[in-house]
Amino acid sequence: MVNKLTEADGYKGFINNVMTIAYRNANGLIKHIGPQGFKYSIVALALSLLFNLAILLFIPYRSIAYGTLLFIWPILSIFLLTRIYYSSIDKNIKYVTRLFSIILVPWTATLLLKYVILPHYDNDSPAYYIVGFGFLISYLILILGLNTLKKSKQWTLVPPTRDQIITAAGIILSMTVAFLVLLNVNWNSASLYEVLLLLSYLICDIVILCQSLKLINMNIKLNLNYLILVIAGFIAVNALGDLIFESRWLFSIDNILFLDTGRITDTAYSNSLMLIMFALALYNTDLKDKALDKISNRLNDSRLFIDDIVMQAPYAISVYDTSGSLILANDSFLSMFNVKRADILRSYNLFSRTDPIGLDFTSGVSRLKQGKAIVMPKLEYRPPGGGTARYLSAKAFPTFNTNDGISNYVTIIEDITDRLKAEQELLEAKTQAELYVDLMGHDINNIHQVAMGYLELADDKLRQEGALSKDSEVFILTSIDNLKKGSRLIDNVRKLRGEKKGLFVQQSIDVDKVLQDVKGYIDVPPGRDIKVNYEANCGCQVMANELLKDVFINLIGNAIKHSNGPLNVDVRTRCVDENGRKLCRIVIEDDGPGIPDGRKGGIFDRMHDDQGKLTGKGLGLYLVKTIIEDYHGMIWVEDRIQGDPTKGARFVVQLPIAEKQN
Numbered sequence: 001m002v003n004k005l006t007e008a009d010g011y012k013g014f015i016n017n018v019m020t021i022a023y024r025n026a027n028g029l030i031k032h033i034g035p036q037g038f039k040y041s042i043v044a045l046a047l048s049l050l051f052n053l054a055i056l057l058f059i060p061y062r063s064i065a066y067g068t069l070l071f072i073w074p075i076l077s078i079f080l081l082t083r084i085y086y087s088s089i090d091k092n093i094k095y096v097t098r099l100f101s102i103i104l105v106p107w108t109a110t111l112l113l114k115y116v117i118l119p120h121y122d123n124d125s126p127a128y129y130i131v132g133f134g135f136l137i138s139y140l141i142l143i144l145g146l147n148t149l150k151k152s153k154q155w156t157l158v159p160p161t162r163d164q165i166i167t168a169a170g171i172i173l174s175m176t177v178a179f180l181v182l183l184n185v186n187w188n189s190a191s192l193y194e195v196l197l198l199l200s201y202l203i204c205d206i207v208i209l210c211q212s213l214k215l216i217n218m219n220i221k222l223n224l225n226y227l228i229l230v231i232a233g234f235i236a237v238n239a240l241g242d243l244i245f246e247s248r249w250l251f252s253i254d255n256i257l258f259l260d261t262g263r264i265t266d267t268a269y270s271n272s273l274m275l276i277m278f279a280l281a282l283y284n285t286d287l288k289d290k291a292l293d294k295i296s297n298r299l300n301d302s303r304l305f306i307d308d309i310v311m312q313a314p315y316a317i318s319v320y321d322t323s324g325s326l327i328l329a330n331d332s333f334l335s336m337f338n339v340k341r342a343d344i345l346r347s348y349n350l351f352s353r354t355d356p357i358g359l360d361f362t363s364g365v366s367r368l369k370q371g372k373a374i375v376m377p378k379l380e381y382r383p384p385g386g387g388t389a390r391y392l393s394a395k396a397f398p399t400f401n402t403n404d405g406i407s408n409y410v411t412i413i414e415d416i417t418d419r420l421k422a423e424q425e426l427l428e429a430k431t432q433a434e435l436y437v438d439l440m441g442h443d444i445n446n447i448h449q450v451a452m453g454y455l456e457l458a459d460d461k462l463r464q465e466g467a468l469s470k471d472s473e474v475f476i477l478t479s480i481d482n483l484k485k486g487s488r489l490i491d492n493v494r495k496l497r498g499e500k501k502g503l504f505v506q507q508s509i510d511v512d513k514v515l516q517d518v519k520g521y522i523d524v525p526p527g528r529d530i531k532v533n534y535e536a537n538c539g540c541q542v543m544a545n546e547l548l549k550d551v552f553i554n555l556i557g558n559a560i561k562h563s564n565g566p567l568n569v570d571v572r573t574r575c576v577d578e579n580g581r582k583l584c585r586i587v588i589e590d591d592g593p594g595i596p597d598g599r600k601g602g603i604f605d606r607m608h609d610d611q612g613k614l615t616g617k618g619l620g621l622y623l624v625k626t627i628i629e630d631y632h633g634m635i636w637v638e639d640r641i642q643g644d645p646t647k648g649a650r651f652v653v654q655l656p657i658a659e660k661q662n
Contacts, residue, residue, distance in 0.1 A: 077100075078105070092149070150214060521549070572587045578654075
């Protein structure tokens, strides 16, 4: 009793397991092709059955009209597949529709020969047996095509073990069918050809169904899965017809439930053709439209996403069509160049003239049209209507469509004025810091070493002789002179640092008064004949600060320091007018040794010696240049006698006259 209960429970558990597996596979099928695709598969099958029933009732079996209908279904299917192919953007859907169309060509040709043309002649002719290979050709093409699709590595089967399970099931089923057929075949029968040909059909049916089942269970798109399911349905119905037809030849079964076996098989074959026709027609209507709507929505979302990125970008972005007309400009573009969107869209062309905001890309038009980018990392930009000059970084490049053709041109422009200014300020700060360190660690140290050396010599003289002779006074005087140099150098550094920080406030200053005061600050070396002549012809005032005096002290002192013997220094002022600006021009010239042409260009930047080492020896002229530029003025040096640098130098300073005098 226990054994019987256990056995019954075992059967019950087995049945439950089978039902569970079937339920899970059904749910998996619905999941992989989508509820909509599953619903239309059922609808297509129902329509094909109903239509086939109507044909059976009104059209004579195996008549010319019946064969013609069999021929029409694949023709309509090829037309629908062609429509899907040209309206789809998915390369895999294009591949499957092309594959399906290809296998339907020999299939349709075989139907035409077998059911329309050959019945007019003799069913026992050799041609009647040969045409059967047309279906086999279609099977083999489909097997190769589906195998290529599966091995494209675009997707995977989850779980991976399912692939081995489906393969094993297909092998077992094929071997079982082959064993049963070969076991029951009559090798001397006149129908041996049909039996073996149908066996090859059945094995191909099983292989294709296994391939389709694997593809349906892979992580591919719903529409592609639906098309694979249509192929599987077509093959499955044909497999049913092949199985019944094979049974008819093996076991001489002429009727099944009072229905002619031949009629049943032909009905199955025609139903498979109508099934794919209705299934593809449904795809071309609702399923395809929904897919296109979904694609359209995604494209719109992508477009809005890109538009948001472009419009919110901190850079000035503009887009042009293939003719060069401006079709899009973001808010940063409008703000950067102070233009209105309505005024520039379609009004300006990238190729036929300069950019609407004054940037010229025309030199790179040929590169753009060749599909290459143009990069301008730094360019000075002056607005067409006037305004403050700025520095911009610009790039223009083409975009491409799916056919590798140019679809648009894009420019991205960034205002790098602040960045360059910050970089320049950092560079100047670094240079200043290096200068200060070098001055304290090298120049001042050298000056002090010289002073200490001469003081030590003077000390030795005092210890040995008790007093300094007239000749030994040079030790003290040289030490004092070097200490004064150190003091002036430190004072220049202090003033330079203060000027850089903006600690000296500018105000209206009388140039003549400053020049008169400068005479009292000129350090004339003992024993030298130095004459400083001053001629005032301007009487003007400029916007400056207390450092203006240091400018003239440095310029006159520089002439004295770099000369020997007698020296005449002439200082003149006069008012000039250049380009509508009133300027005060101060000329300081001497009859000293002059400045060689090769050195004129760098004397105001003498923060380095001839070996590139930082030094404070030229700090005076560097300080002069810095102060003059902060006054929005200019300074340059030229020969006192034009063309002869050995006859003295002339320094020219130009400063804007204070506005209240304009």
